[in-house]
Amino acid sequence: MIIDINFIGLIIASIMASAVPLILASCGELITERSGVLNLGVEGMMIIGAISGFALMTVTGSLIIAIFGAMLAGVLISTIFAFLTQTLITNHVATGLALTIFGIGISAMIGKNFVGIPGKEFPVLFEGLKDTIPLLGPILFGHSIVFYFAFALPFITSYFLKKTKIGLIVRAVGDSPESASNQGINVRLVRYACILYGGAMSGLAGAYLSMIYTPQWIENMTGGRGWIALALVVFSTWNPIKILIGAMIFGGLTIIQFHMQAIGVRIPVQFLTALPYIVTIIVLVVISRDSRKIRLSTPSSLGKSFHKDN
């Protein structure tokens, strides 16, 4: 069997495409968690982003309005979470779970009228360059702007956290909100901002699914990707670059196991479907074994409410 080298390029590109929503949502959640907030509502925020993007695209016809509208929807729903956990000091875990249930429910309700409507084609960049380089051409060129953004995001996030003052403040708040508050940092404001940013990224991840990856609305179309994104953050030990690796492994195995099922490999389907989850977690656990680094990158105050007393 002769395999066209460009065909391999296409497979790699499709793996990368399937990793995009995971990277976006994970990198957003990473910032939220680095500030000490555990938002388990990623799945809910993603699906809200997916329906908002698709609905706005259908109604207004504008892709730009749709993309930014989806991010805004993510921001709005995460504002609920921020208000509850930061202002009313509710429990992060319970509130996040409620957010997911709420998101899935409300997206299904809004989505009723959009089932079966075909999506629009999303413009891709550098389409013409695709055939200029073998193998690399299909990998590098002919993707949407969101795709390129997603692959830049882990590096931007890493730079932001390590090199900028605001990144330092986010890490400080996650390390010790009490100390941060005593240093005159407005802990609640920082955490609000990080939650809202996480919401925007989850919204964008959802919009990518419903507008670019599979341009249509299907109820519950995020299919647990929000939970995977959450797991990636933890198993990558809050390291954006490892999120990228984890998302690629997960995306890769998802695509490969589809192909294996199609070819008819004699392995139970259930095992194949479970494979991406198992392997991703094993790989991330293995590459993140340095307990010293874990201690240094784990936000000490993660999931704990901070209440300033006066």
Place this chain on the structure above:
Amino acid sequence: MNTNLKISNVTKIYPGCVANDNVSLEFNSGKIYALLGENGAGKSTLVKILSGVIIPDEGKIYLNENNLKLNSPLDAKKNDIGMVFQHFNLFETLSVFENLIIDSDEQRESLREKIDTIMKKYNFSIDLDIPILNLSAGQKQKVEIIRCLIRNPKVLIMDEPTSVLTEQETSELFLSLKKFSEEGILIIYITHKLKEVMQLCDEVAVMRRGKLVSVSEIKNENIESLANKMVGQNLKTIKKKKAKTSSDQLIKITNLNFTSEDPFETNLIDINFSVNRGECLGIAGISGNGQSELFQVLSGEIISEKNSIEFNNNYIGDLNPQERREYLMAFSPEDRLEQAAIPQMKIFENVALNNFKSSNFFNNGLINENKIKEHSKKIISDFNVNTDNIELKSQFLSGGNLQKLIIGRELITSPDLLICFNPTWGLDVGAINYIHETLIKINEQNKSIILISTDTDELLKLSDKISVIHKGKLSKIMNAEEVTSEKLGILMGGAN
């Protein structure tokens, strides 16, 4: 340049407690001021008001005649008031430099230069690029001080700065503070340690129950007069009688090792010691040198090799805490609210947690509440716990009362050995006295104690033999009479 700080009629009321009751004080630069008081006297509230962490209900603060509005820590910083908190305000996982740059507006390079200059001037040596959690307590404090000095403060407030320091680190700190004072920084030193006040300060203000009791010059005071002002009554001094030397061995530790998987815990290396009946073995050391691991190994929270611990002629190294209690061992861990008691549970429920087979607290899996309550009432009256409500949640007990309850719970079964870890940490003088008396009484009844403590004075007062733990290793065991606090300090620092 003279600095004058005036606190005028400051009042802060919390539900059920007046933390500061109309306090007025005046400070001038060139002197070191002590603010002295027991826990809960209101000194911490007062300095938190000065540093903008707490906003007072009434009263004003003037710096060089200007009325300051201190609504946040930022306001205090802007007004040149620097504060080093008792519990460090550092970010453990960030590097030293990141900790310092976070509240500074300066560029990286110029800040680095400034820090270097400060470190040279005061002989500090700290690696700026390692995370805070790798520093010793003394180094962490220096980082806090540098953070204040970067801003050229007019006022520097130190809140109980020596509670985590060794003798050497304390004298280094005092030298630095004197130097700062000579350079015109007004220093306010908060403490409940009288010796330090006498050593360091020029003037002393004493607080009790939220009120200012007295302001005086150090040269007119002595330790006894200050102690009496602080407590408000005459304290009797307790002293341990020399124990009869017994050669009846109760517990023997042989070649005990513990290797932790957590890199931030300390490994225990070749621990060997024995304690005779009626003896108190004190284990000194700077916190974080393996004390908590040693306590856990001795109490059975960490299981070790069966033969490494011999108690009353039984090998018990592989038993858990409850099984060890059946052999008449008792434990009082360091953290009262985290380890010794469950804060949200009622007093009698906490008593029941210490459950022996012989105690009959449970019948066929059901709780025998009457029995437990009876038992709890006995503890409360025998051990002077200041409450009569055994339904009270233990988090509402003061530290002293909770410690009495815990020690009482452990002792009411008259164990042969009590292992306690910093039993008087953070308690006021009255409660400390009571706990010390109780511990001495145990020894007099021919029972033994292993006292792990970071308080050298306490160890010298209570121990018959003393050893020092440093980086997980025990020094040789010395007779308490032959030991001085200076000698302990040297061993605690790691010298031989």
